[in-house]
Amino acid sequence: MERKKIVILGAGVSGHTAALYAKKYLKDKADITVVSPEKDYNWIPSNIWVGVNQMSESDVLFPLLPVYKKEEINFIRGKGIELYPEGTKDNQKSFIIYEATDEKSKGEKNNLYYDYLINATGPKLNFGATKGLGPDFHTYSVCTANHATHAGAKLKSHIEEMKKGKKLTLVIGMGHGTCTCEGAAFEYVFNVDTELRRNNVRDNARLIYLSNEAELGDFGVDGIQLEMAGYITPSNIMAESLFTEQNIEWILGAHVKNITETQIEYESLDGSTSTLNYDFAMLLPPFQGHLLKTFNKDGVEISEQIFTPNQFMKVDADYSAKKYQDWKASDWPKYYQNPTYKNLFAVGIAFAPPHQISEPRKTINGTVITPSPPRTGMPSAIMGRIVARNIADQILGNNNPPRSASMAELGAACIASIGAGFTKGSAVSITMNPIVPNFEKYPETGRDIKSTFGEIGRAGHWIKRLLHTLFIYKAKAKLFWWIIPE
Amino acid sequence: MTTKEKKYYLRPNKSTVFMRSFIPWQIYRFIVINIKMLKMMFKSH
Numbered sequence: 001m002e003r004k005k006i007v008i009l010g011a012g013v014s015g016h017t018a019a020l021y022a023k024k025y026l027k028d029k030a031d032i033t034v035v036s037p038e039k040d041y042n043w044i045p046s047n048i049w050v051g052v053n054q055m056s057e058s059d060v061l062f063p064l065l066p067v068y069k070k071e072e073i074n075f076i077r078g079k080g081i082e083l084y085p086e087g088t089k090d091n092q093k094s095f096i097i098y099e100a101t102d103e104k105s106k107g108e109k110n111n112l113y114y115d116y117l118i119n120a121t122g123p124k125l126n127f128g129a130t131k132g133l134g135p136d137f138h139t140y141s142v143c144t145a146n147h148a149t150h151a152g153a154k155l156k157s158h159i160e161e162m163k164k165g166k167k168l169t170l171v172i173g174m175g176h177g178t179c180t181c182e183g184a185a186f187e188y189v190f191n192v193d194t195e196l197r198r199n200n201v202r203d204n205a206r207l208i209y210l211s212n213e214a215e216l217g218d219f220g221v222d223g224i225q226l227e228m229a230g231y232i233t234p235s236n237i238m239a240e241s242l243f244t245e246q247n248i249e250w251i252l253g254a255h256v257k258n259i260t261e262t263q264i265e266y267e268s269l270d271g272s273t274s275t276l277n278y279d280f281a282m283l284l285p286p287f288q289g290h291l292l293k294t295f296n297k298d299g300v301e302i303s304e305q306i307f308t309p310n311q312f313m314k315v316d317a318d319y320s321a322k323k324y325q326d327w328k329a330s331d332w333p334k335y336y337q338n339p340t341y342k343n344l345f346a347v348g349i350a351f352a353p354p355h356q357i358s359e360p361r362k363t364i365n366g367t368v369i370t371p372s373p374p375r376t377g378m379p380s381a382i383m384g385r386i387v388a389r390n391i392a393d394q395i396l397g398n399n400n401p402p403r404s405a406s407m408a409e410l411g412a413a414c415i416a417s418i419g420a421g422f423t424k425g426s427a428v429s430i431t432m433n434p435i436v437p438n439f440e441k442y443p444e445t446g447r448d449i450k451s452t453f454g455e456i457g458r459a460g461h462w463i464k465r466l467l468h469t470l471f472i473y474k475a476k477a478k479l480f481w482w483i484i485p486e
Numbered sequence: 487m488t489t490k491e492k493k494y495y496l497r498p499n500k501s502t503v504f505m506r507s508f509i510p511w512q513i514y515r516f517i518v519i520n521i522k523m524l525k526m527m528f529k530s531h
Contacts, residue, residue: 237496238496240495240496241495241497241498244497245494245497245498257528264520336492363487378527411527411529412526413523413526413527413528423505426506426507429519431522431523431525431526433526433529451522451525451529453522455515455519456506457506457512457515458506458507458509458510458512459513459516459519460519461513462512462516463516463520463523465520484525485524485528486527
C-alpha cells in the first residue's frame, strides 16, 4: 500500500504538535512533511520575559531540524503560496506550491503532493493595518523572539534614562481595534511594572495599558466569571483591582488609528478621537491569515470559497451572520475540517472562527472595536493533536467516530505572568471551562463555575516557569514527551 | 490614580498581599493550582 502523505504548513504550537502526534500515531505508515519558513521553534508565551530582559532568545527558540531528523519527519524551509485541492486536469492529485525560504534555494517554487493537508500557518502580523505601528516604524512588539529582544533593549535604555531622573510615559497594549491576544499585553505591562520597581524607577514612569477591550479582563473571551472569596466575580473586578494596586492606568475601547514618533491617536467607543504622548510603546498588531491562493482543477481561482476575507481558512463552523444574542456553542468547529475538501484541515490561528467571543461593538463612525477570538496556546495544541488523531484513524482504517476539539467544549488553563523571578515573580492563574461561553449548558455564567477560577500569587509564577520547561521538553520530543498534556 | 479614585476599585488588604508571597502558603497553592489545572487538562483531553 502506498504510504499516505501528510503535509503540515507551519511549525508553531499547533503545527508542530500535529506533526509530532501524527508521527507517533502513524509511525512508518505515512510520510509526514512540515513546511515552515522559520528554522526555529519559538515558545511564544515566554517572549514577554525576553521583552523585559529576564530571558534571552536562546531560552525561547530551538532549531527544528534536529527534532524532525530524530522523529523521521521531513522538514522543508518554505511557505505555501498556492493550493490545488483538486490537482489539475492532467493530474488530479492534491498539491501545494511552496516557495523556499532557506539561504540555498530562496525564492525557488516547488510542488508538494498531499493526501492530507493541515494548515497551521499561524498569524500574519498585520502591522500595516495601523499607520506607524510596528518595529519598522515607531512601536515595539513581543510577537516574535526577535521583536521581544528589541523591545527589551529599548526598555533597558529607558530604565537607564529614568535612573538619571527622566520621567517617561510607557504605553502597552493593542495597536488596532480588532486585535487579539490581550493576555500577552496584560502580561507585558505587569512585567514592565515589575522591572521598573526592580530598578527603583517606578516613580519616574507613567505606565498606561491601552486596549480594544470594552472592560479590563475581557481577554477576548467576553470576560470570565470566577469564583473568588465566596463570590462569583467578573474578571474585570479582579483586573481593575490589580491595575489599581500597581498604579497602572488604563484606556479601554480604543482603536489606534495613527502613530507618530511621539503620539498615539486613537478612536474610542463613543466615537471621539484622542491623542496620547508616549516615549515607549509596545503595541500588538492585529492578525491576518496567510492566504494560499486556491485554484480548482480548471485553474479557476476559488480562494473565496476556502478562505474568509481576512484570509483564515473555513472549517466546519457555522459562518452564517448572527446577532450576539443568537451566538451558540454549536457555531464553533469540532473537527477543523474544510467542508468542501475533506482532506484539508486548519488549526490554531489559521482556522476561521465563526465570530468573536466578546460582545461586538462599533463606534458611531462605524469603526469596529472588538477583540478577535484568541486561539493560541493550550487549545491550539489540542486542535493539532485531535486533527492528527482523526487523520491517523482514517489512514489506519479505524472506525472510531472523529474526536472533537470545539473551543465551546474545551477548557483552558492560562497563567498570566505579572513579574518574573523565583522569589520576586507573581502571576494570575486562571482556568476557564469552556473557552467559548456556553449559555445553553451553563445558563448562569456561560462556564462551569466549579472549574473556572482565578488566583494571584507567586505559585502562579512557579507554574508558568515550570510549564516553560515542560513544553519546550515536549516540543523537543524528548523521552516520553507525549505524557505531558498540551 | 488618586486616593479618591482608588475608592471605586477592589483592593487587597495587607494580609492578602502578604499571603501572595508567603512561601509555605504559596507551596500549598502551587500544589492546589496544579491539581486544578491537571483536572482541567484531563477534562479537555
